[in-house]
Amino acid sequence: MKNNAYLGVDIGSISTKGVIIDDSNNIIACEYIKTQGNPISAVKQLIKSLESKFDSNLYKIVSIGTTGSARKLAGKMLGATTIKNEITAHAIATISIHPDVRTIIEIGGQDSKIILVDKKIVTDYAMNTLCAAGTGAFLTNQAKRLDIDINDFGSIALMSKNPVKLAARCSVFAESDLVHKAQLGYKKEDIVSGLCKSIVNNYLNNVAKGKKILSPVVFQGGVSKNIGVVKAFEDELKTNVIVDDIGHLMGAYGIAIMSKKSVKDNDFSFRISDANFETKVYDCSGCANNCEVIRIYKDMKLMDSWGNKCENGLK
Amino acid sequence: MNNKITIGIPRALLYYKYNVLWQSFFKELGIDTLISPETNYEILENGKKNTMSEACLSMKIYVGHVDYLKDKVDYILVPRIVSLEKGMKLCTNFSALYDILNNTFDINILNYNIDVDKGITEELAFIKMGQELGFGKILSLNAYKAAKKEEYKQNKINYLLQEKRLNRNKTKVLLVCHTYNSNDNLVGKLVTDNLKEFGVDVIYADIINPDGDRLLYKNISKALYWTYNQELLNSIEEYKDKVDGIIFLSTFPCGPDSLVNEMCSHKIDKKMITILIDELSTIEGLQTRLESFIDILRKDRFYE
Numbered sequence: 056m057k058n059n060a061y062l063g064v065d066i067g068s069i070s071t072k073g074v075i076i077d078d079s080n081n082i083i084a085c086e087y088i089k090t091q092g093n094p095i096s097a098v099k100q101l102i103k104s105l106e107s108k109f110d111s112n113l114y115k116i117v118s119i120g121t122t123g124s125a126r127k128l129a130g131k132m133l134g135a136t137t138i139k140n141e142i143t144a145h146a147i148a149t150i151s152i153h154p155d156v157r158t159i160i161e162i163g164g165q166d167s168k169i170i171l172v173d174k175k176i177v178t179d180y181a182m183n184t185l186c187a188a189g190t191g192a193f194l195t196n197q198a199k200r201l202d203i204d205i206n207d208f209g210s211i212a213l214m215s216k217n218p219v220k221l222a223a224r225c226s227v228f229a230e231s232d233l234v235h236k237a238q239l240g241y242k243k244e245d246i247v248s249g250l251c252k253s254i255v256n257n258y259l260n261n262v263a264k265g266k267k268i269l270s271p272v273v274f275q276g277g278v279s280k281n282i283g284v285v286k287a288f289e290d291e292l293k294t295n296v297i298v299d300d301i302g303h304l305m306g307a308y309g310i311a312i313m314s315k316k317s318v319k320d321n322d323f324s325f326r327i328s329d330a331n332f333e334t335k336v337y338d339c340s341g342c343a344n345n346c347e348v349i350r351i352y353k354d355m356k357l358m359d360s361w362g363n364k365c366e367n368g369l370k
Numbered sequence: 371m372n373n374k375i376t377i378g379i380p381r382a383l384l385y386y387k388y389n390v391l392w393q394s395f396f397k398e399l400g401i402d403t404l405i406s407p408e409t410n411y412e413i414l415e416n417g418k419k420n421t422m423s424e425a426c427l428s429m430k431i432y433v434g435h436v437d438y439l440k441d442k443v444d445y446i447l448v449p450r451i452v453s454l455e456k457g458m459k460l461c462t463n464f465s466a467l468y469d470i471l472n473n474t475f476d477i478n479i480l481n482y483n484i485d486v487d488k489g490i491t492e493e494l495a496f497i498k499m500g501q502e503l504g505f506g507k508i509l510s511l512n513a514y515k516a517a518k519k520e521e522y523k524q525n526k527i528n529y530l531l532q533e534k535r536l537n538r539n540k541t542k543v544l545l546v547c548h549t550y551n552s553n554d555n556l557v558g559k560l561v562t563d564n565l566k567e568f569g570v571d572v573i574y575a576d577i578i579n580p581d582g583d584r585l586l587y588k589n590i591s592k593a594l595y596w597t598y599n600q601e602l603l604n605s606i607e608e609y610k611d612k613v614d615g616i617i618f619l620s621t622f623p624c625g626p627d628s629l630v631n632e633m634c635s636h637k638i639d640k641k642m643i644t645i646l647i648d649e650l651s652t653i654e655g656l657q658t659r660l661e662s663f664i665d666i667l668r669k670d671r672f673y674e
Contacts, residue, residue: 124654124658127654139661139665140657140658140661140662140665141658142658142662142665143661143662143665176669177665177666177669178641178666179641179666180662180663180666181643182658182659265635265636342410343407343410343411343412343413344410344411344412345410345411345412346411
């Protein structure tokens with residue numbers, strides 16, 4: 056008799072994450088890869104890699120959950136039983152690891168969020184608006200400009216004794232600020248540390264504005280791997296900030312837990328990575344709305360389509 | 371002037387507030403009207419092309435509707451409303467509407483001018499409009515009075531339907547949003563359609579009981595001088611204890627809303643989110659925000 060296992064997949068703008076858990080929420084396999092603007096191939100690659108880490112003699116996958124910005128597309132590909140937004144997924148994952156958590160800070164590739172929790176219930180949240188200022192994309196941009204590997208960013212920041220003040224509201228303004236400070240003769244580590252501080256200030260002033268940040272505070276998302284930003288948060292909030300080893304997998308972990316509620320008795324096959332998926336996006340001309348209709352094909356057969364506002368889009 | 375003319379009414383901005391009044395008035399006088407269709411991307415695109423970039427999305431949509439009507443009708447109804455009550459104002463866009471359209475298109479605009487601060491009431495405005503169309507003062511006044519009765523009836527029906535929704539045992543969200551946004555195909559409907567899909571009942575702050583207490587807004591702010599925002603504040607006070615959460619929805623960049631919504635977030639103790647709609651082409655971000663807000667309202671415990 057095989058044990059039940061549950062798969063969670065989180066497809067973000069920058070990275071795609073997969074986690075397989077068992078009945079007691081232990082992670083039995085996980086993977087983290089870059090999305091590279093192609094969610095279909097990222098999901099296929101992710102599934103292939105998870106298969107190699109997964110013991111199919113011991114376990115069988117009975118439910119699948121997808122989250123993240125491409126959750127719908129991936130959900131169709133994988134035949135997901137649960138498709139939910141990443142805010143709820145992150146909250147569920149964090150609560151299951153830190154039952155006493157009060158504040159979750161999440162900064163990803165293109166968005167940042169704050170989630171407030173009380174007695175294991177999400178009570179409030181806020182998210183950045185459409186602009187990606189103060190997120191991972193901003194830091195990656197500035198690292199490139201300074202010719203620094205993004206992985207070294209945090210450790211360089213920690214060397215600074217005199218961080219510069221920078222505007223972080225907008226990547227365009229930050230550029231002129233940054234060039235100006237560099238030409239004034241500031242050291243690279245001072246600028247890098249200034250960037251970390253400006254990310255934190257931007258977050259606290261724009262995303263978390265008006266919200267009470269109570270500890271324990273848990274910091275997640277790709278940017279939480281940057282110790283410079285973690286340090287800047289601790290200095291600013293004057294409290295300890297928890298960063299989990301699996302902080303980057305939280306969305307996938309959370310959706311795997313949530314999918315347990317929607318168990319179906321069919322054995323998931325990893326063969327998905329061999330199937331040929333294709334999406335076609337076109338502007339429908341059925342009516343004046345000109346909807347952007349998305350169609351997904353599996354091995355040349357139409358699986359599903361969405362984006363249409365009326366029946367004309369189905370033709 | 372004969373009766374064979376057609377009056378075009380753009381399905382945008384104040385149409386959603388006064389359509390019954392306007393249409394009944396013209397019907398009483400035996401004049402044909404043509405109403406532009408629901409907002410679609412073509413209308414929005416044409417609106418964007420003919421508007422300065424700083425105008426708000428609702429304004430761009432309005433200009434698109436006028437563009438649709440311009441070659442199809444004899445007159446277009448473009449209201450100019452400065453104030454509806456003594457000491458109160460409307461957003462400057464509503465006072466500027468006539469001039470903006472007059473300078474953008476070569477069209478005949480029907481005279482419709484209300485400025486209560488200067489003694490020009492709605493009644494006077496309708497008499498003048500009737501006269502411009504060739505009807506006498508008494509005839510115009512009677513048509514206005516009949517239309518006013520129809521308007522009251524419709525408002526009462528809308529309110530009673532809303533009360534029914536309030537008494538249902540479902541998750542309820544109060545949508546605080548101007549009438550012209552909550553009813554628009556590319557603004558409010560994006561939000562309300564999604565909410566209905568999640569099984570949520572939408573309570574509209576812009577549906578107002580014509581016989582209700584109109585002074586409730588004073589609990590939030592006594593000093594606010596924008597009529598339509600004051601009406602929304604009044605509704606917040608009326609409904610807030612009967613709903614699970616509040617969604618503030620506005621179009622970018624709305625001056626009055628940016629001030630009033632911010633004030634509300636400090637003064638009202640209720641779960642709320644603010645959603646700002648711009649000329650966006652994808653609705654995924656919107657869905658994420660709505661879905662997680664509803665999760666919070668329902669206090670779902672997915673992990674148990």
